[in-house]
Amino acid sequence: MLKWRIVMDPLMGRSLVTTEIVKKGEMVVEESPFAIGPKQNSGIVCLGCYRDLFFGEDGDSLDRCERCDWPLCSACFDIPDHLGECEIFTKAKVHFAGNVSEDGVCTQLDCITPLRVLLVKESDPDRWEREIAPMEYHNEERRKMVDVWNADFVNIAQYLRGPCRLAERFSEDLIMQIVGILEVNAFEARTTLGYALRCLYPITGILAHNCVPNTFRTIHPSEGFKIRLRAMCNLNEGQQLQHSYTYTLNGTSQRQEHLKNGKFFTCECKRCKDPTELGTNFSTFKCSKCEEGWLLSTNPIDRSCYWKCTLCTFQTSNNAIQKALSVMQSEVATLQAMDPSPQKLQETEKLMRKYRVVVHPLHFIQIGLRQNLIEMYGRVAEYELSELPDVMLEHKEELCRQVLHVLDVFEPGLSRTRAMMLYELHVPLVLLAKSGFISGVLTAEALKLKLLDVIAILNECVDILQYEDPETQEGNLCKVAQQAKNQLTQSVEGLTVAE
Ligand SMILES: C[S@@+](CC[C@H](N)C(=O)[O-])C[C@H]1O[C@@H](n2cnc3c(N)ncnc32)[C@H](O)[C@@H]1O
Numbered sequence: 001m002l003k004w005r006i007v008m009d010p011l012m013g014r015s016l017v018t019t020e021i022v023k024k025g026e027m028v029v030e031e032s033p034f035a036i037g038p039k040q041n042s043g044i045v046c047l048g049c050y051r052d053l054f055f056g057e058d059g060d061s062l063d064r065c066e067r068c069d070w071p072l073c074s075a076c077f078d079i080p081d082h083l084g085e086c087e088i089f090t091k092a093k094v095h096f097a098g099n100v101s102e103d104g105v106c107t108q109l110d111c112i113t114p115l116r117v118l119l120v121k122e123s124d125p126d127r128w129e130r131e132i133a134p135m136e137y138h139n140e141e142r143r144k145m146v147d148v149w150n151a152d153f154v155n156i157a158q159y160l161r162g163p164c165r166l167a168e169r170f171s172e173d174l175i176m177q178i179v180g181i182l183e184v185n186a187f188e189a190r191t192t193l194g195y196a197l198r199c200l201y202p203i204t205g206i207l208a209h210n211c212v213p214n215t216f217r218t219i220h221p222s223e224g225f226k227i228r229l230r231a232m233c234n235l236n237e238g239q240q241l242q243h244s245y246t247y248t249l250n251g252t253s254q255r256q257e258h259l260k261n262g263k264f265f266t267c268e269c270k271r272c273k274d275p276t277e278l279g280t281n282f283s284t285f286k287c288s289k290c291e292e293g294w295l296l297s298t299n300p301i302d303r304s305c306y307w308k309c310t311l312c313t314f315q316t317s318n319n320a321i322q323k324a325l326s327v328m329q330s331e332v333a334t335l336q337a338m339d340p341s342p343q344k345l346q347e348t349e350k351l352m353r354k355y356r357v358v359v360h361p362l363h364f365i366q367i368g369l370r371q372n373l374i375e376m377y378g379r380v381a382e383y384e385l386s387e388l389p390d391v392m393l394e395h396k397e398e399l400c401r402q403v404l405h406v407l408d409v410f411e412p413g414l415s416r417t418r419a420m421m422l423y424e425l426h427v428p429l430v431l432l433a434k435s436g437f438i439s440g441v442l443t444a445e446a447l448k449l450k451l452l453d454v455i456a457i458l459n460e461c462v463d464i465l466q467y468e469d470p471e472t473q474e475g476n477l478c479k480v481a482q483q484a485k486n487q488l489t490q491s492v493e494g495l496t497v498a499e
Pocket residue numbers: 011012013014015134135136138184185205206207208209210263264265266267268
């Protein structure tokens with residue numbers, strides 16, 4: 001029996017609920033994509049493997065399909081995904097110009113994924129009617145975004161119907177419906193080499209959004225981009241299945257904006273409505289008047305709200321807060337654009353100190369900076385693991401624990417980000433335990449207990465990552481974490497023998 005069924009809600013439209021109790025980690029949905037293709041606004045990519053391709057200014061490139069001359073690397077010359085559009089482009093003699101805009105976008109490729117959906121619709125009309133036609137596409141709201149709508153209309157609908165000679169097969173309305181369906185419902189996936197693409201899944205696409213999701217998905221590039229949806233925690237019968245359409249480690253105003261502009265709704269989940277973001281203070285500012293109190297939004301889902309101090313009478317407009325946030329975000333973005341280096345690490349520490357007087361220590365800006373630091377400690381020159389003194393290892397440990405603290409609230413249970421953080425955490429813990437033992441601060445018994453704690457941490461990491469495609473970066477990390485766990489287990493056994 002299926003573990004899900006579709007229900008209708010006047011506010012959310014269709015969503016999925018469980019038909020039985022589902023245990024943490026249990027699979028709820030498994031399906032193959034209806035269609036896959038390049039992301040909207042991508043650069044020039046291979047239409048088979050999505051790797052970036054180099055095209056000269058005059059459109060010169062070796063990576064062109066021999067038949068239609070559209071971008072295709074030599075390894076993908078006979079890939080089935082490309083055959084449909086290849087035939088159309090060849091017949092219509094539409095030349096791929098190879099132009100990219102200043103920001104690196106190749107608009108000529110925007111038509112590919114909608115065209116692939118159109119071709120599957122033609123070959124399997126029943127499946128289209130059953131699975132894709134009922135999907136939401138928010139035409140009314142999309143039309144109001146005049147520039148984007150017009151660009152899609154010209155670059156996709158008119159391009160396919162005009163130069164590609166498909167006017168008799170596909171109407172403008174149908175093409176624009178598919179453009180909307182892809183925007184609202186498609187998932188981003190990565191190939192085994194890490195190149196991005198988008199995939200449209202009929203069932204998984206029905207999932208409702210929540211800023212604290214209760215499911216997690218793995219997409220398997222080595223199995224034709226099959227998707228598997230699992231329970232992140234134990235679920236009751238009849239419980240709505242939810243995942244996050246947005247980045248959970250963004251603050252409420254950022255998540256709200258992304259959902260409004262990209263998915264056309266206002267999220268009214270518990271987390272969004274709570275000014276403290278479930279007690280984490282993920283969007284909380286410091287009061288600039290009394291310095292002791294915290295500034296909290298009076299209504300986080302209303303852009304015209306104001307912010308009030310928890311201790312004094314100070315209040316300020318949401319506009320003022322958003323301006324302060326965008327200044328901080330652009331400072332952070334400048335820093336993030338730098339290649340990892342000792343200078344970048346030091347500047348990140350400096351920025352974190354600077355913001356201490358502006359926002360709560362667990363504010364999302366601070367958590368983002370911590371994530372950057374965690375990645376750099378142990379990996380950049382002068383801060384390599386062998387060079388880190390205990391005090392810096394303790395600092396890395398603390399950074400990891402703070403990120404894990406917010407993840408406990410926003411992604412409770414089986415979360416990929418949590419697994420990555422646990423892996424990062426295990427490194428300073430092992431090194432600190434060993435240096436404590438060598439310096440005589442820790443007895444062999446105390447060392448053993450510490451290493452057993454680390455084994456438990458790696459165990460949880462492997463437990464989460466075991467579901468990933470072994471050919472992906474995450475799947476690879478699972479193997480590495482498993483090896484680290486085995487080595488530590490051996491060390492602990494060795495310790496026991498020595499006692
Ligand atoms: C990926 S679709 C989900 C399936 C869709 N409800 C349907 O009937 O096909 C995303 C759309 O569902 C609605 N939706 C999903 N989660 C929602 C939520 N938490 N609150 C309000 N609307 C939501 C929004 O209209 C959103 O654009």
